[in-house]
Amino acid sequence: MKTIKFPEVSQWSVLSKRPSLTESEVNKTVSSILQDVLNEGDVALLELTETLDKCKLSNLQVSRKEFLAAKNKISQKLKTAIQTAFNNIEKFHLSQREVPQRIETTKGVFCWRKSIPIERVGLYIPGGLAPLFSTLLMLGIPAKIAGCKSIAICTPPNKKGDIDPAILYVASLLGIDEIYKVGGAQAIASLAYGTKTIQKVNKIFGPGNQFVTKAKEIVSSEGTAIDMPAGASEVLIIADEEANPEFIAADLLSQAEHGIDSQVVFVTDNINIINCVKHNISKQLLTLPRRDIITKALESTLFILFKSIEECFAFSNQYAPEHLIIALESYEKYVDMITNAGSVFLGQYACESAGDYASGTNHTLPTNAHAKSYSGVSLDSFMKKITFQTITIEGIQNLGPTIEILAEAEKLIAHKNAVTIRLNTINNEK
């Protein structure tokens, strides 16, 4: 937990730097996995699952029986909590639907856009330390609202060949019955290239470790769309002396428990609150089961003291954090200063966990400063917008001469001709 006092603006870019991965080894492993799946299909998936997940499968796809069994393994308490989160996420993503607007740009020239679902999407749900059924809620709900015709889920099985019942339960709630027991880069390969069992998809969503991330990067450069480039999870908190150091410590710790590469940054204009937050971190840490991971993550944590709250916001915009918590009572005064962030949490009670699980916003967000140019996952991510136009006889008479002049200036005479032929035909028919 380093504390930096009053850094010069020239130092900000170094302070904003995320650790870079040593890539070449990952690149080689992932390329070879992708090639295997491309060449050998299901056989490669079964072999890789045996080697990497230590699990010998006879079937890649989850059976109806497994779905039914899962339902009984989930407590009523968890079912109710999942339903509450489901409703909030659904409500917020439903509000993102757009009503097509038909615009008459010139008399007789009508243009509009229509959102159309991406036909088939693949959702990657990581296994690893914990079953992330919340990620399935965050991806599955907008996919369903968008109207994607077919949705495939890939998630790694445990050593017994089972998928966590909470993931199966959420899939049932969503009405998704196509789940494959495949994880890692091989899952991304199967979704991008297709195998006998797994039909290829048009777009791949979901987080994962560095192998999954690299695989998504490669298949994306080959033409399969992906949700966004990925990196380690991040939070930046801005607070002043009036903020509650106990709350801030808890929020910093919740970010740190994601993994040893989690990026945790605290910025303020007050040195006392830095000391109080550090004290609270040490205290709270003792009770947390993931304290080993957290302690490692905290090694690179930055506490930065700036001269003013305005400077804190300027730095935050340069850092462009995935999660930005504004722990200020007077946040309304500052909210318009925010230009780069994935998702913003305003005030004392909007903790990051709320957005991670249940408030309604999506938790799949741009990391690694990509918030400067990318948005988080939303309803839009599962649709593409097609533009339409229609032109009446009056419309082509009004706009045609303009098109002719512009096409000629670009020396595209066949473009001009497509208008001229129409105008001549209209004139001859008069």
Added chain:
Amino acid sequence: MKTIKFPEVSQWSVLSKRPSLTESEVNKTVSSILQDVLNEGDVALLELTETLDKCKLSNLQVSRKEFLAAKNKISQKLKTAIQTAFNNIEKFHLSQREVPQRIETTKGVFCWRKSIPIERVGLYIPGGLAPLFSTLLMLGIPAKIAGCKSIAICTPPNKKGDIDPAILYVASLLGIDEIYKVGGAQAIASLAYGTKTIQKVNKIFGPGNQFVTKAKEIVSSEGTAIDMPAGASEVLIIADEEANPEFIAADLLSQAEHGIDSQVVFVTDNINIINCVKHNISKQLLTLPRRDIITKALESTLFILFKSIEECFAFSNQYAPEHLIIALESYEKYVDMITNAGSVFLGQYACESAGDYASGTNHTLPTNAHAKSYSGVSLDSFMKKITFQTITIEGIQNLGPTIEILAEAEKLIAHKNAVTIRLNTINNEK
């Protein structure tokens, strides 16, 4: 101009295949150019412009004097046409602005999204056969409406070191004064990495040849956002026996004149119209200045006869064309069948040239079947959407227990703790 009759569905994927580039040579050249610009900055840009564009520059940036001179070189007729196109494109893209909706998902939990401009964008405007000032309109207008703070244009100079006056004129109209005389992969490198003269950007837009495309692909995988993956331009026309073969021929020719790699496809349920269209193509071709390019492009043109108009639409959705022209009087009956296309032109008078120049829709569209998962450029392309949330004391009391249960089920106890600490504090203060 091949004619294929009643192809089986199993053949459709072969018929939908676009020619693939022989990449390895391009890849090597582009990687070396990117590396040069990264290492040598402006010096590399000047050297590459001398070698590749045969132009020795002393200054990379267009001067105020050059802007002023350009204005006098444009005819009043062209200025008026540009203004008409400008107004229509502006009108359509203004209609894409969104009003933020604040949603209360649970009593006391408020979520909303806000569109915020990407701070600095780079627009690449190709030179080559003709000065594509229309592309500058299509990229510059939404960038301005979005409110991007800084906009840089790169475009290759001619051998005298000049930029086409129409491009400079359109830039002036847009209020963009930052234009650099750099083309090709070196332009993309300068926008992605930055040099002493050219400050790096957050996102790069614009079409280009295979070197530009490859450079965009590489810098995108390194973390600079790009508008979309690119490929050769395409049109697919669906017509029945009542369509006007003269119009269709003109539209197919206008697509073919873009370049020898243009993809031109005509599908119908009537063999007579195929013959009439072919006849009209031969006739119109004679008068076109780019007939050499067109003739080469037409070599790979497909005329496909299907059993019904419904089958034409099914094939078109699998092909996912950049431009789709529905040359049917009764287009309204079919319009909801369209699931994959970049931009759709409905009826006899909505020719592709209209959308290319002046009707108002954007002409930067997904090619190479990317229309299955990507949208064309729109106002959204120049913004990112940030989600916001705020939670009242009542809100955290209502939603907190749900978050605690979900976090615990995912074994993320620090996440749970961030809520518990808040709930305890509220209870203690009562």
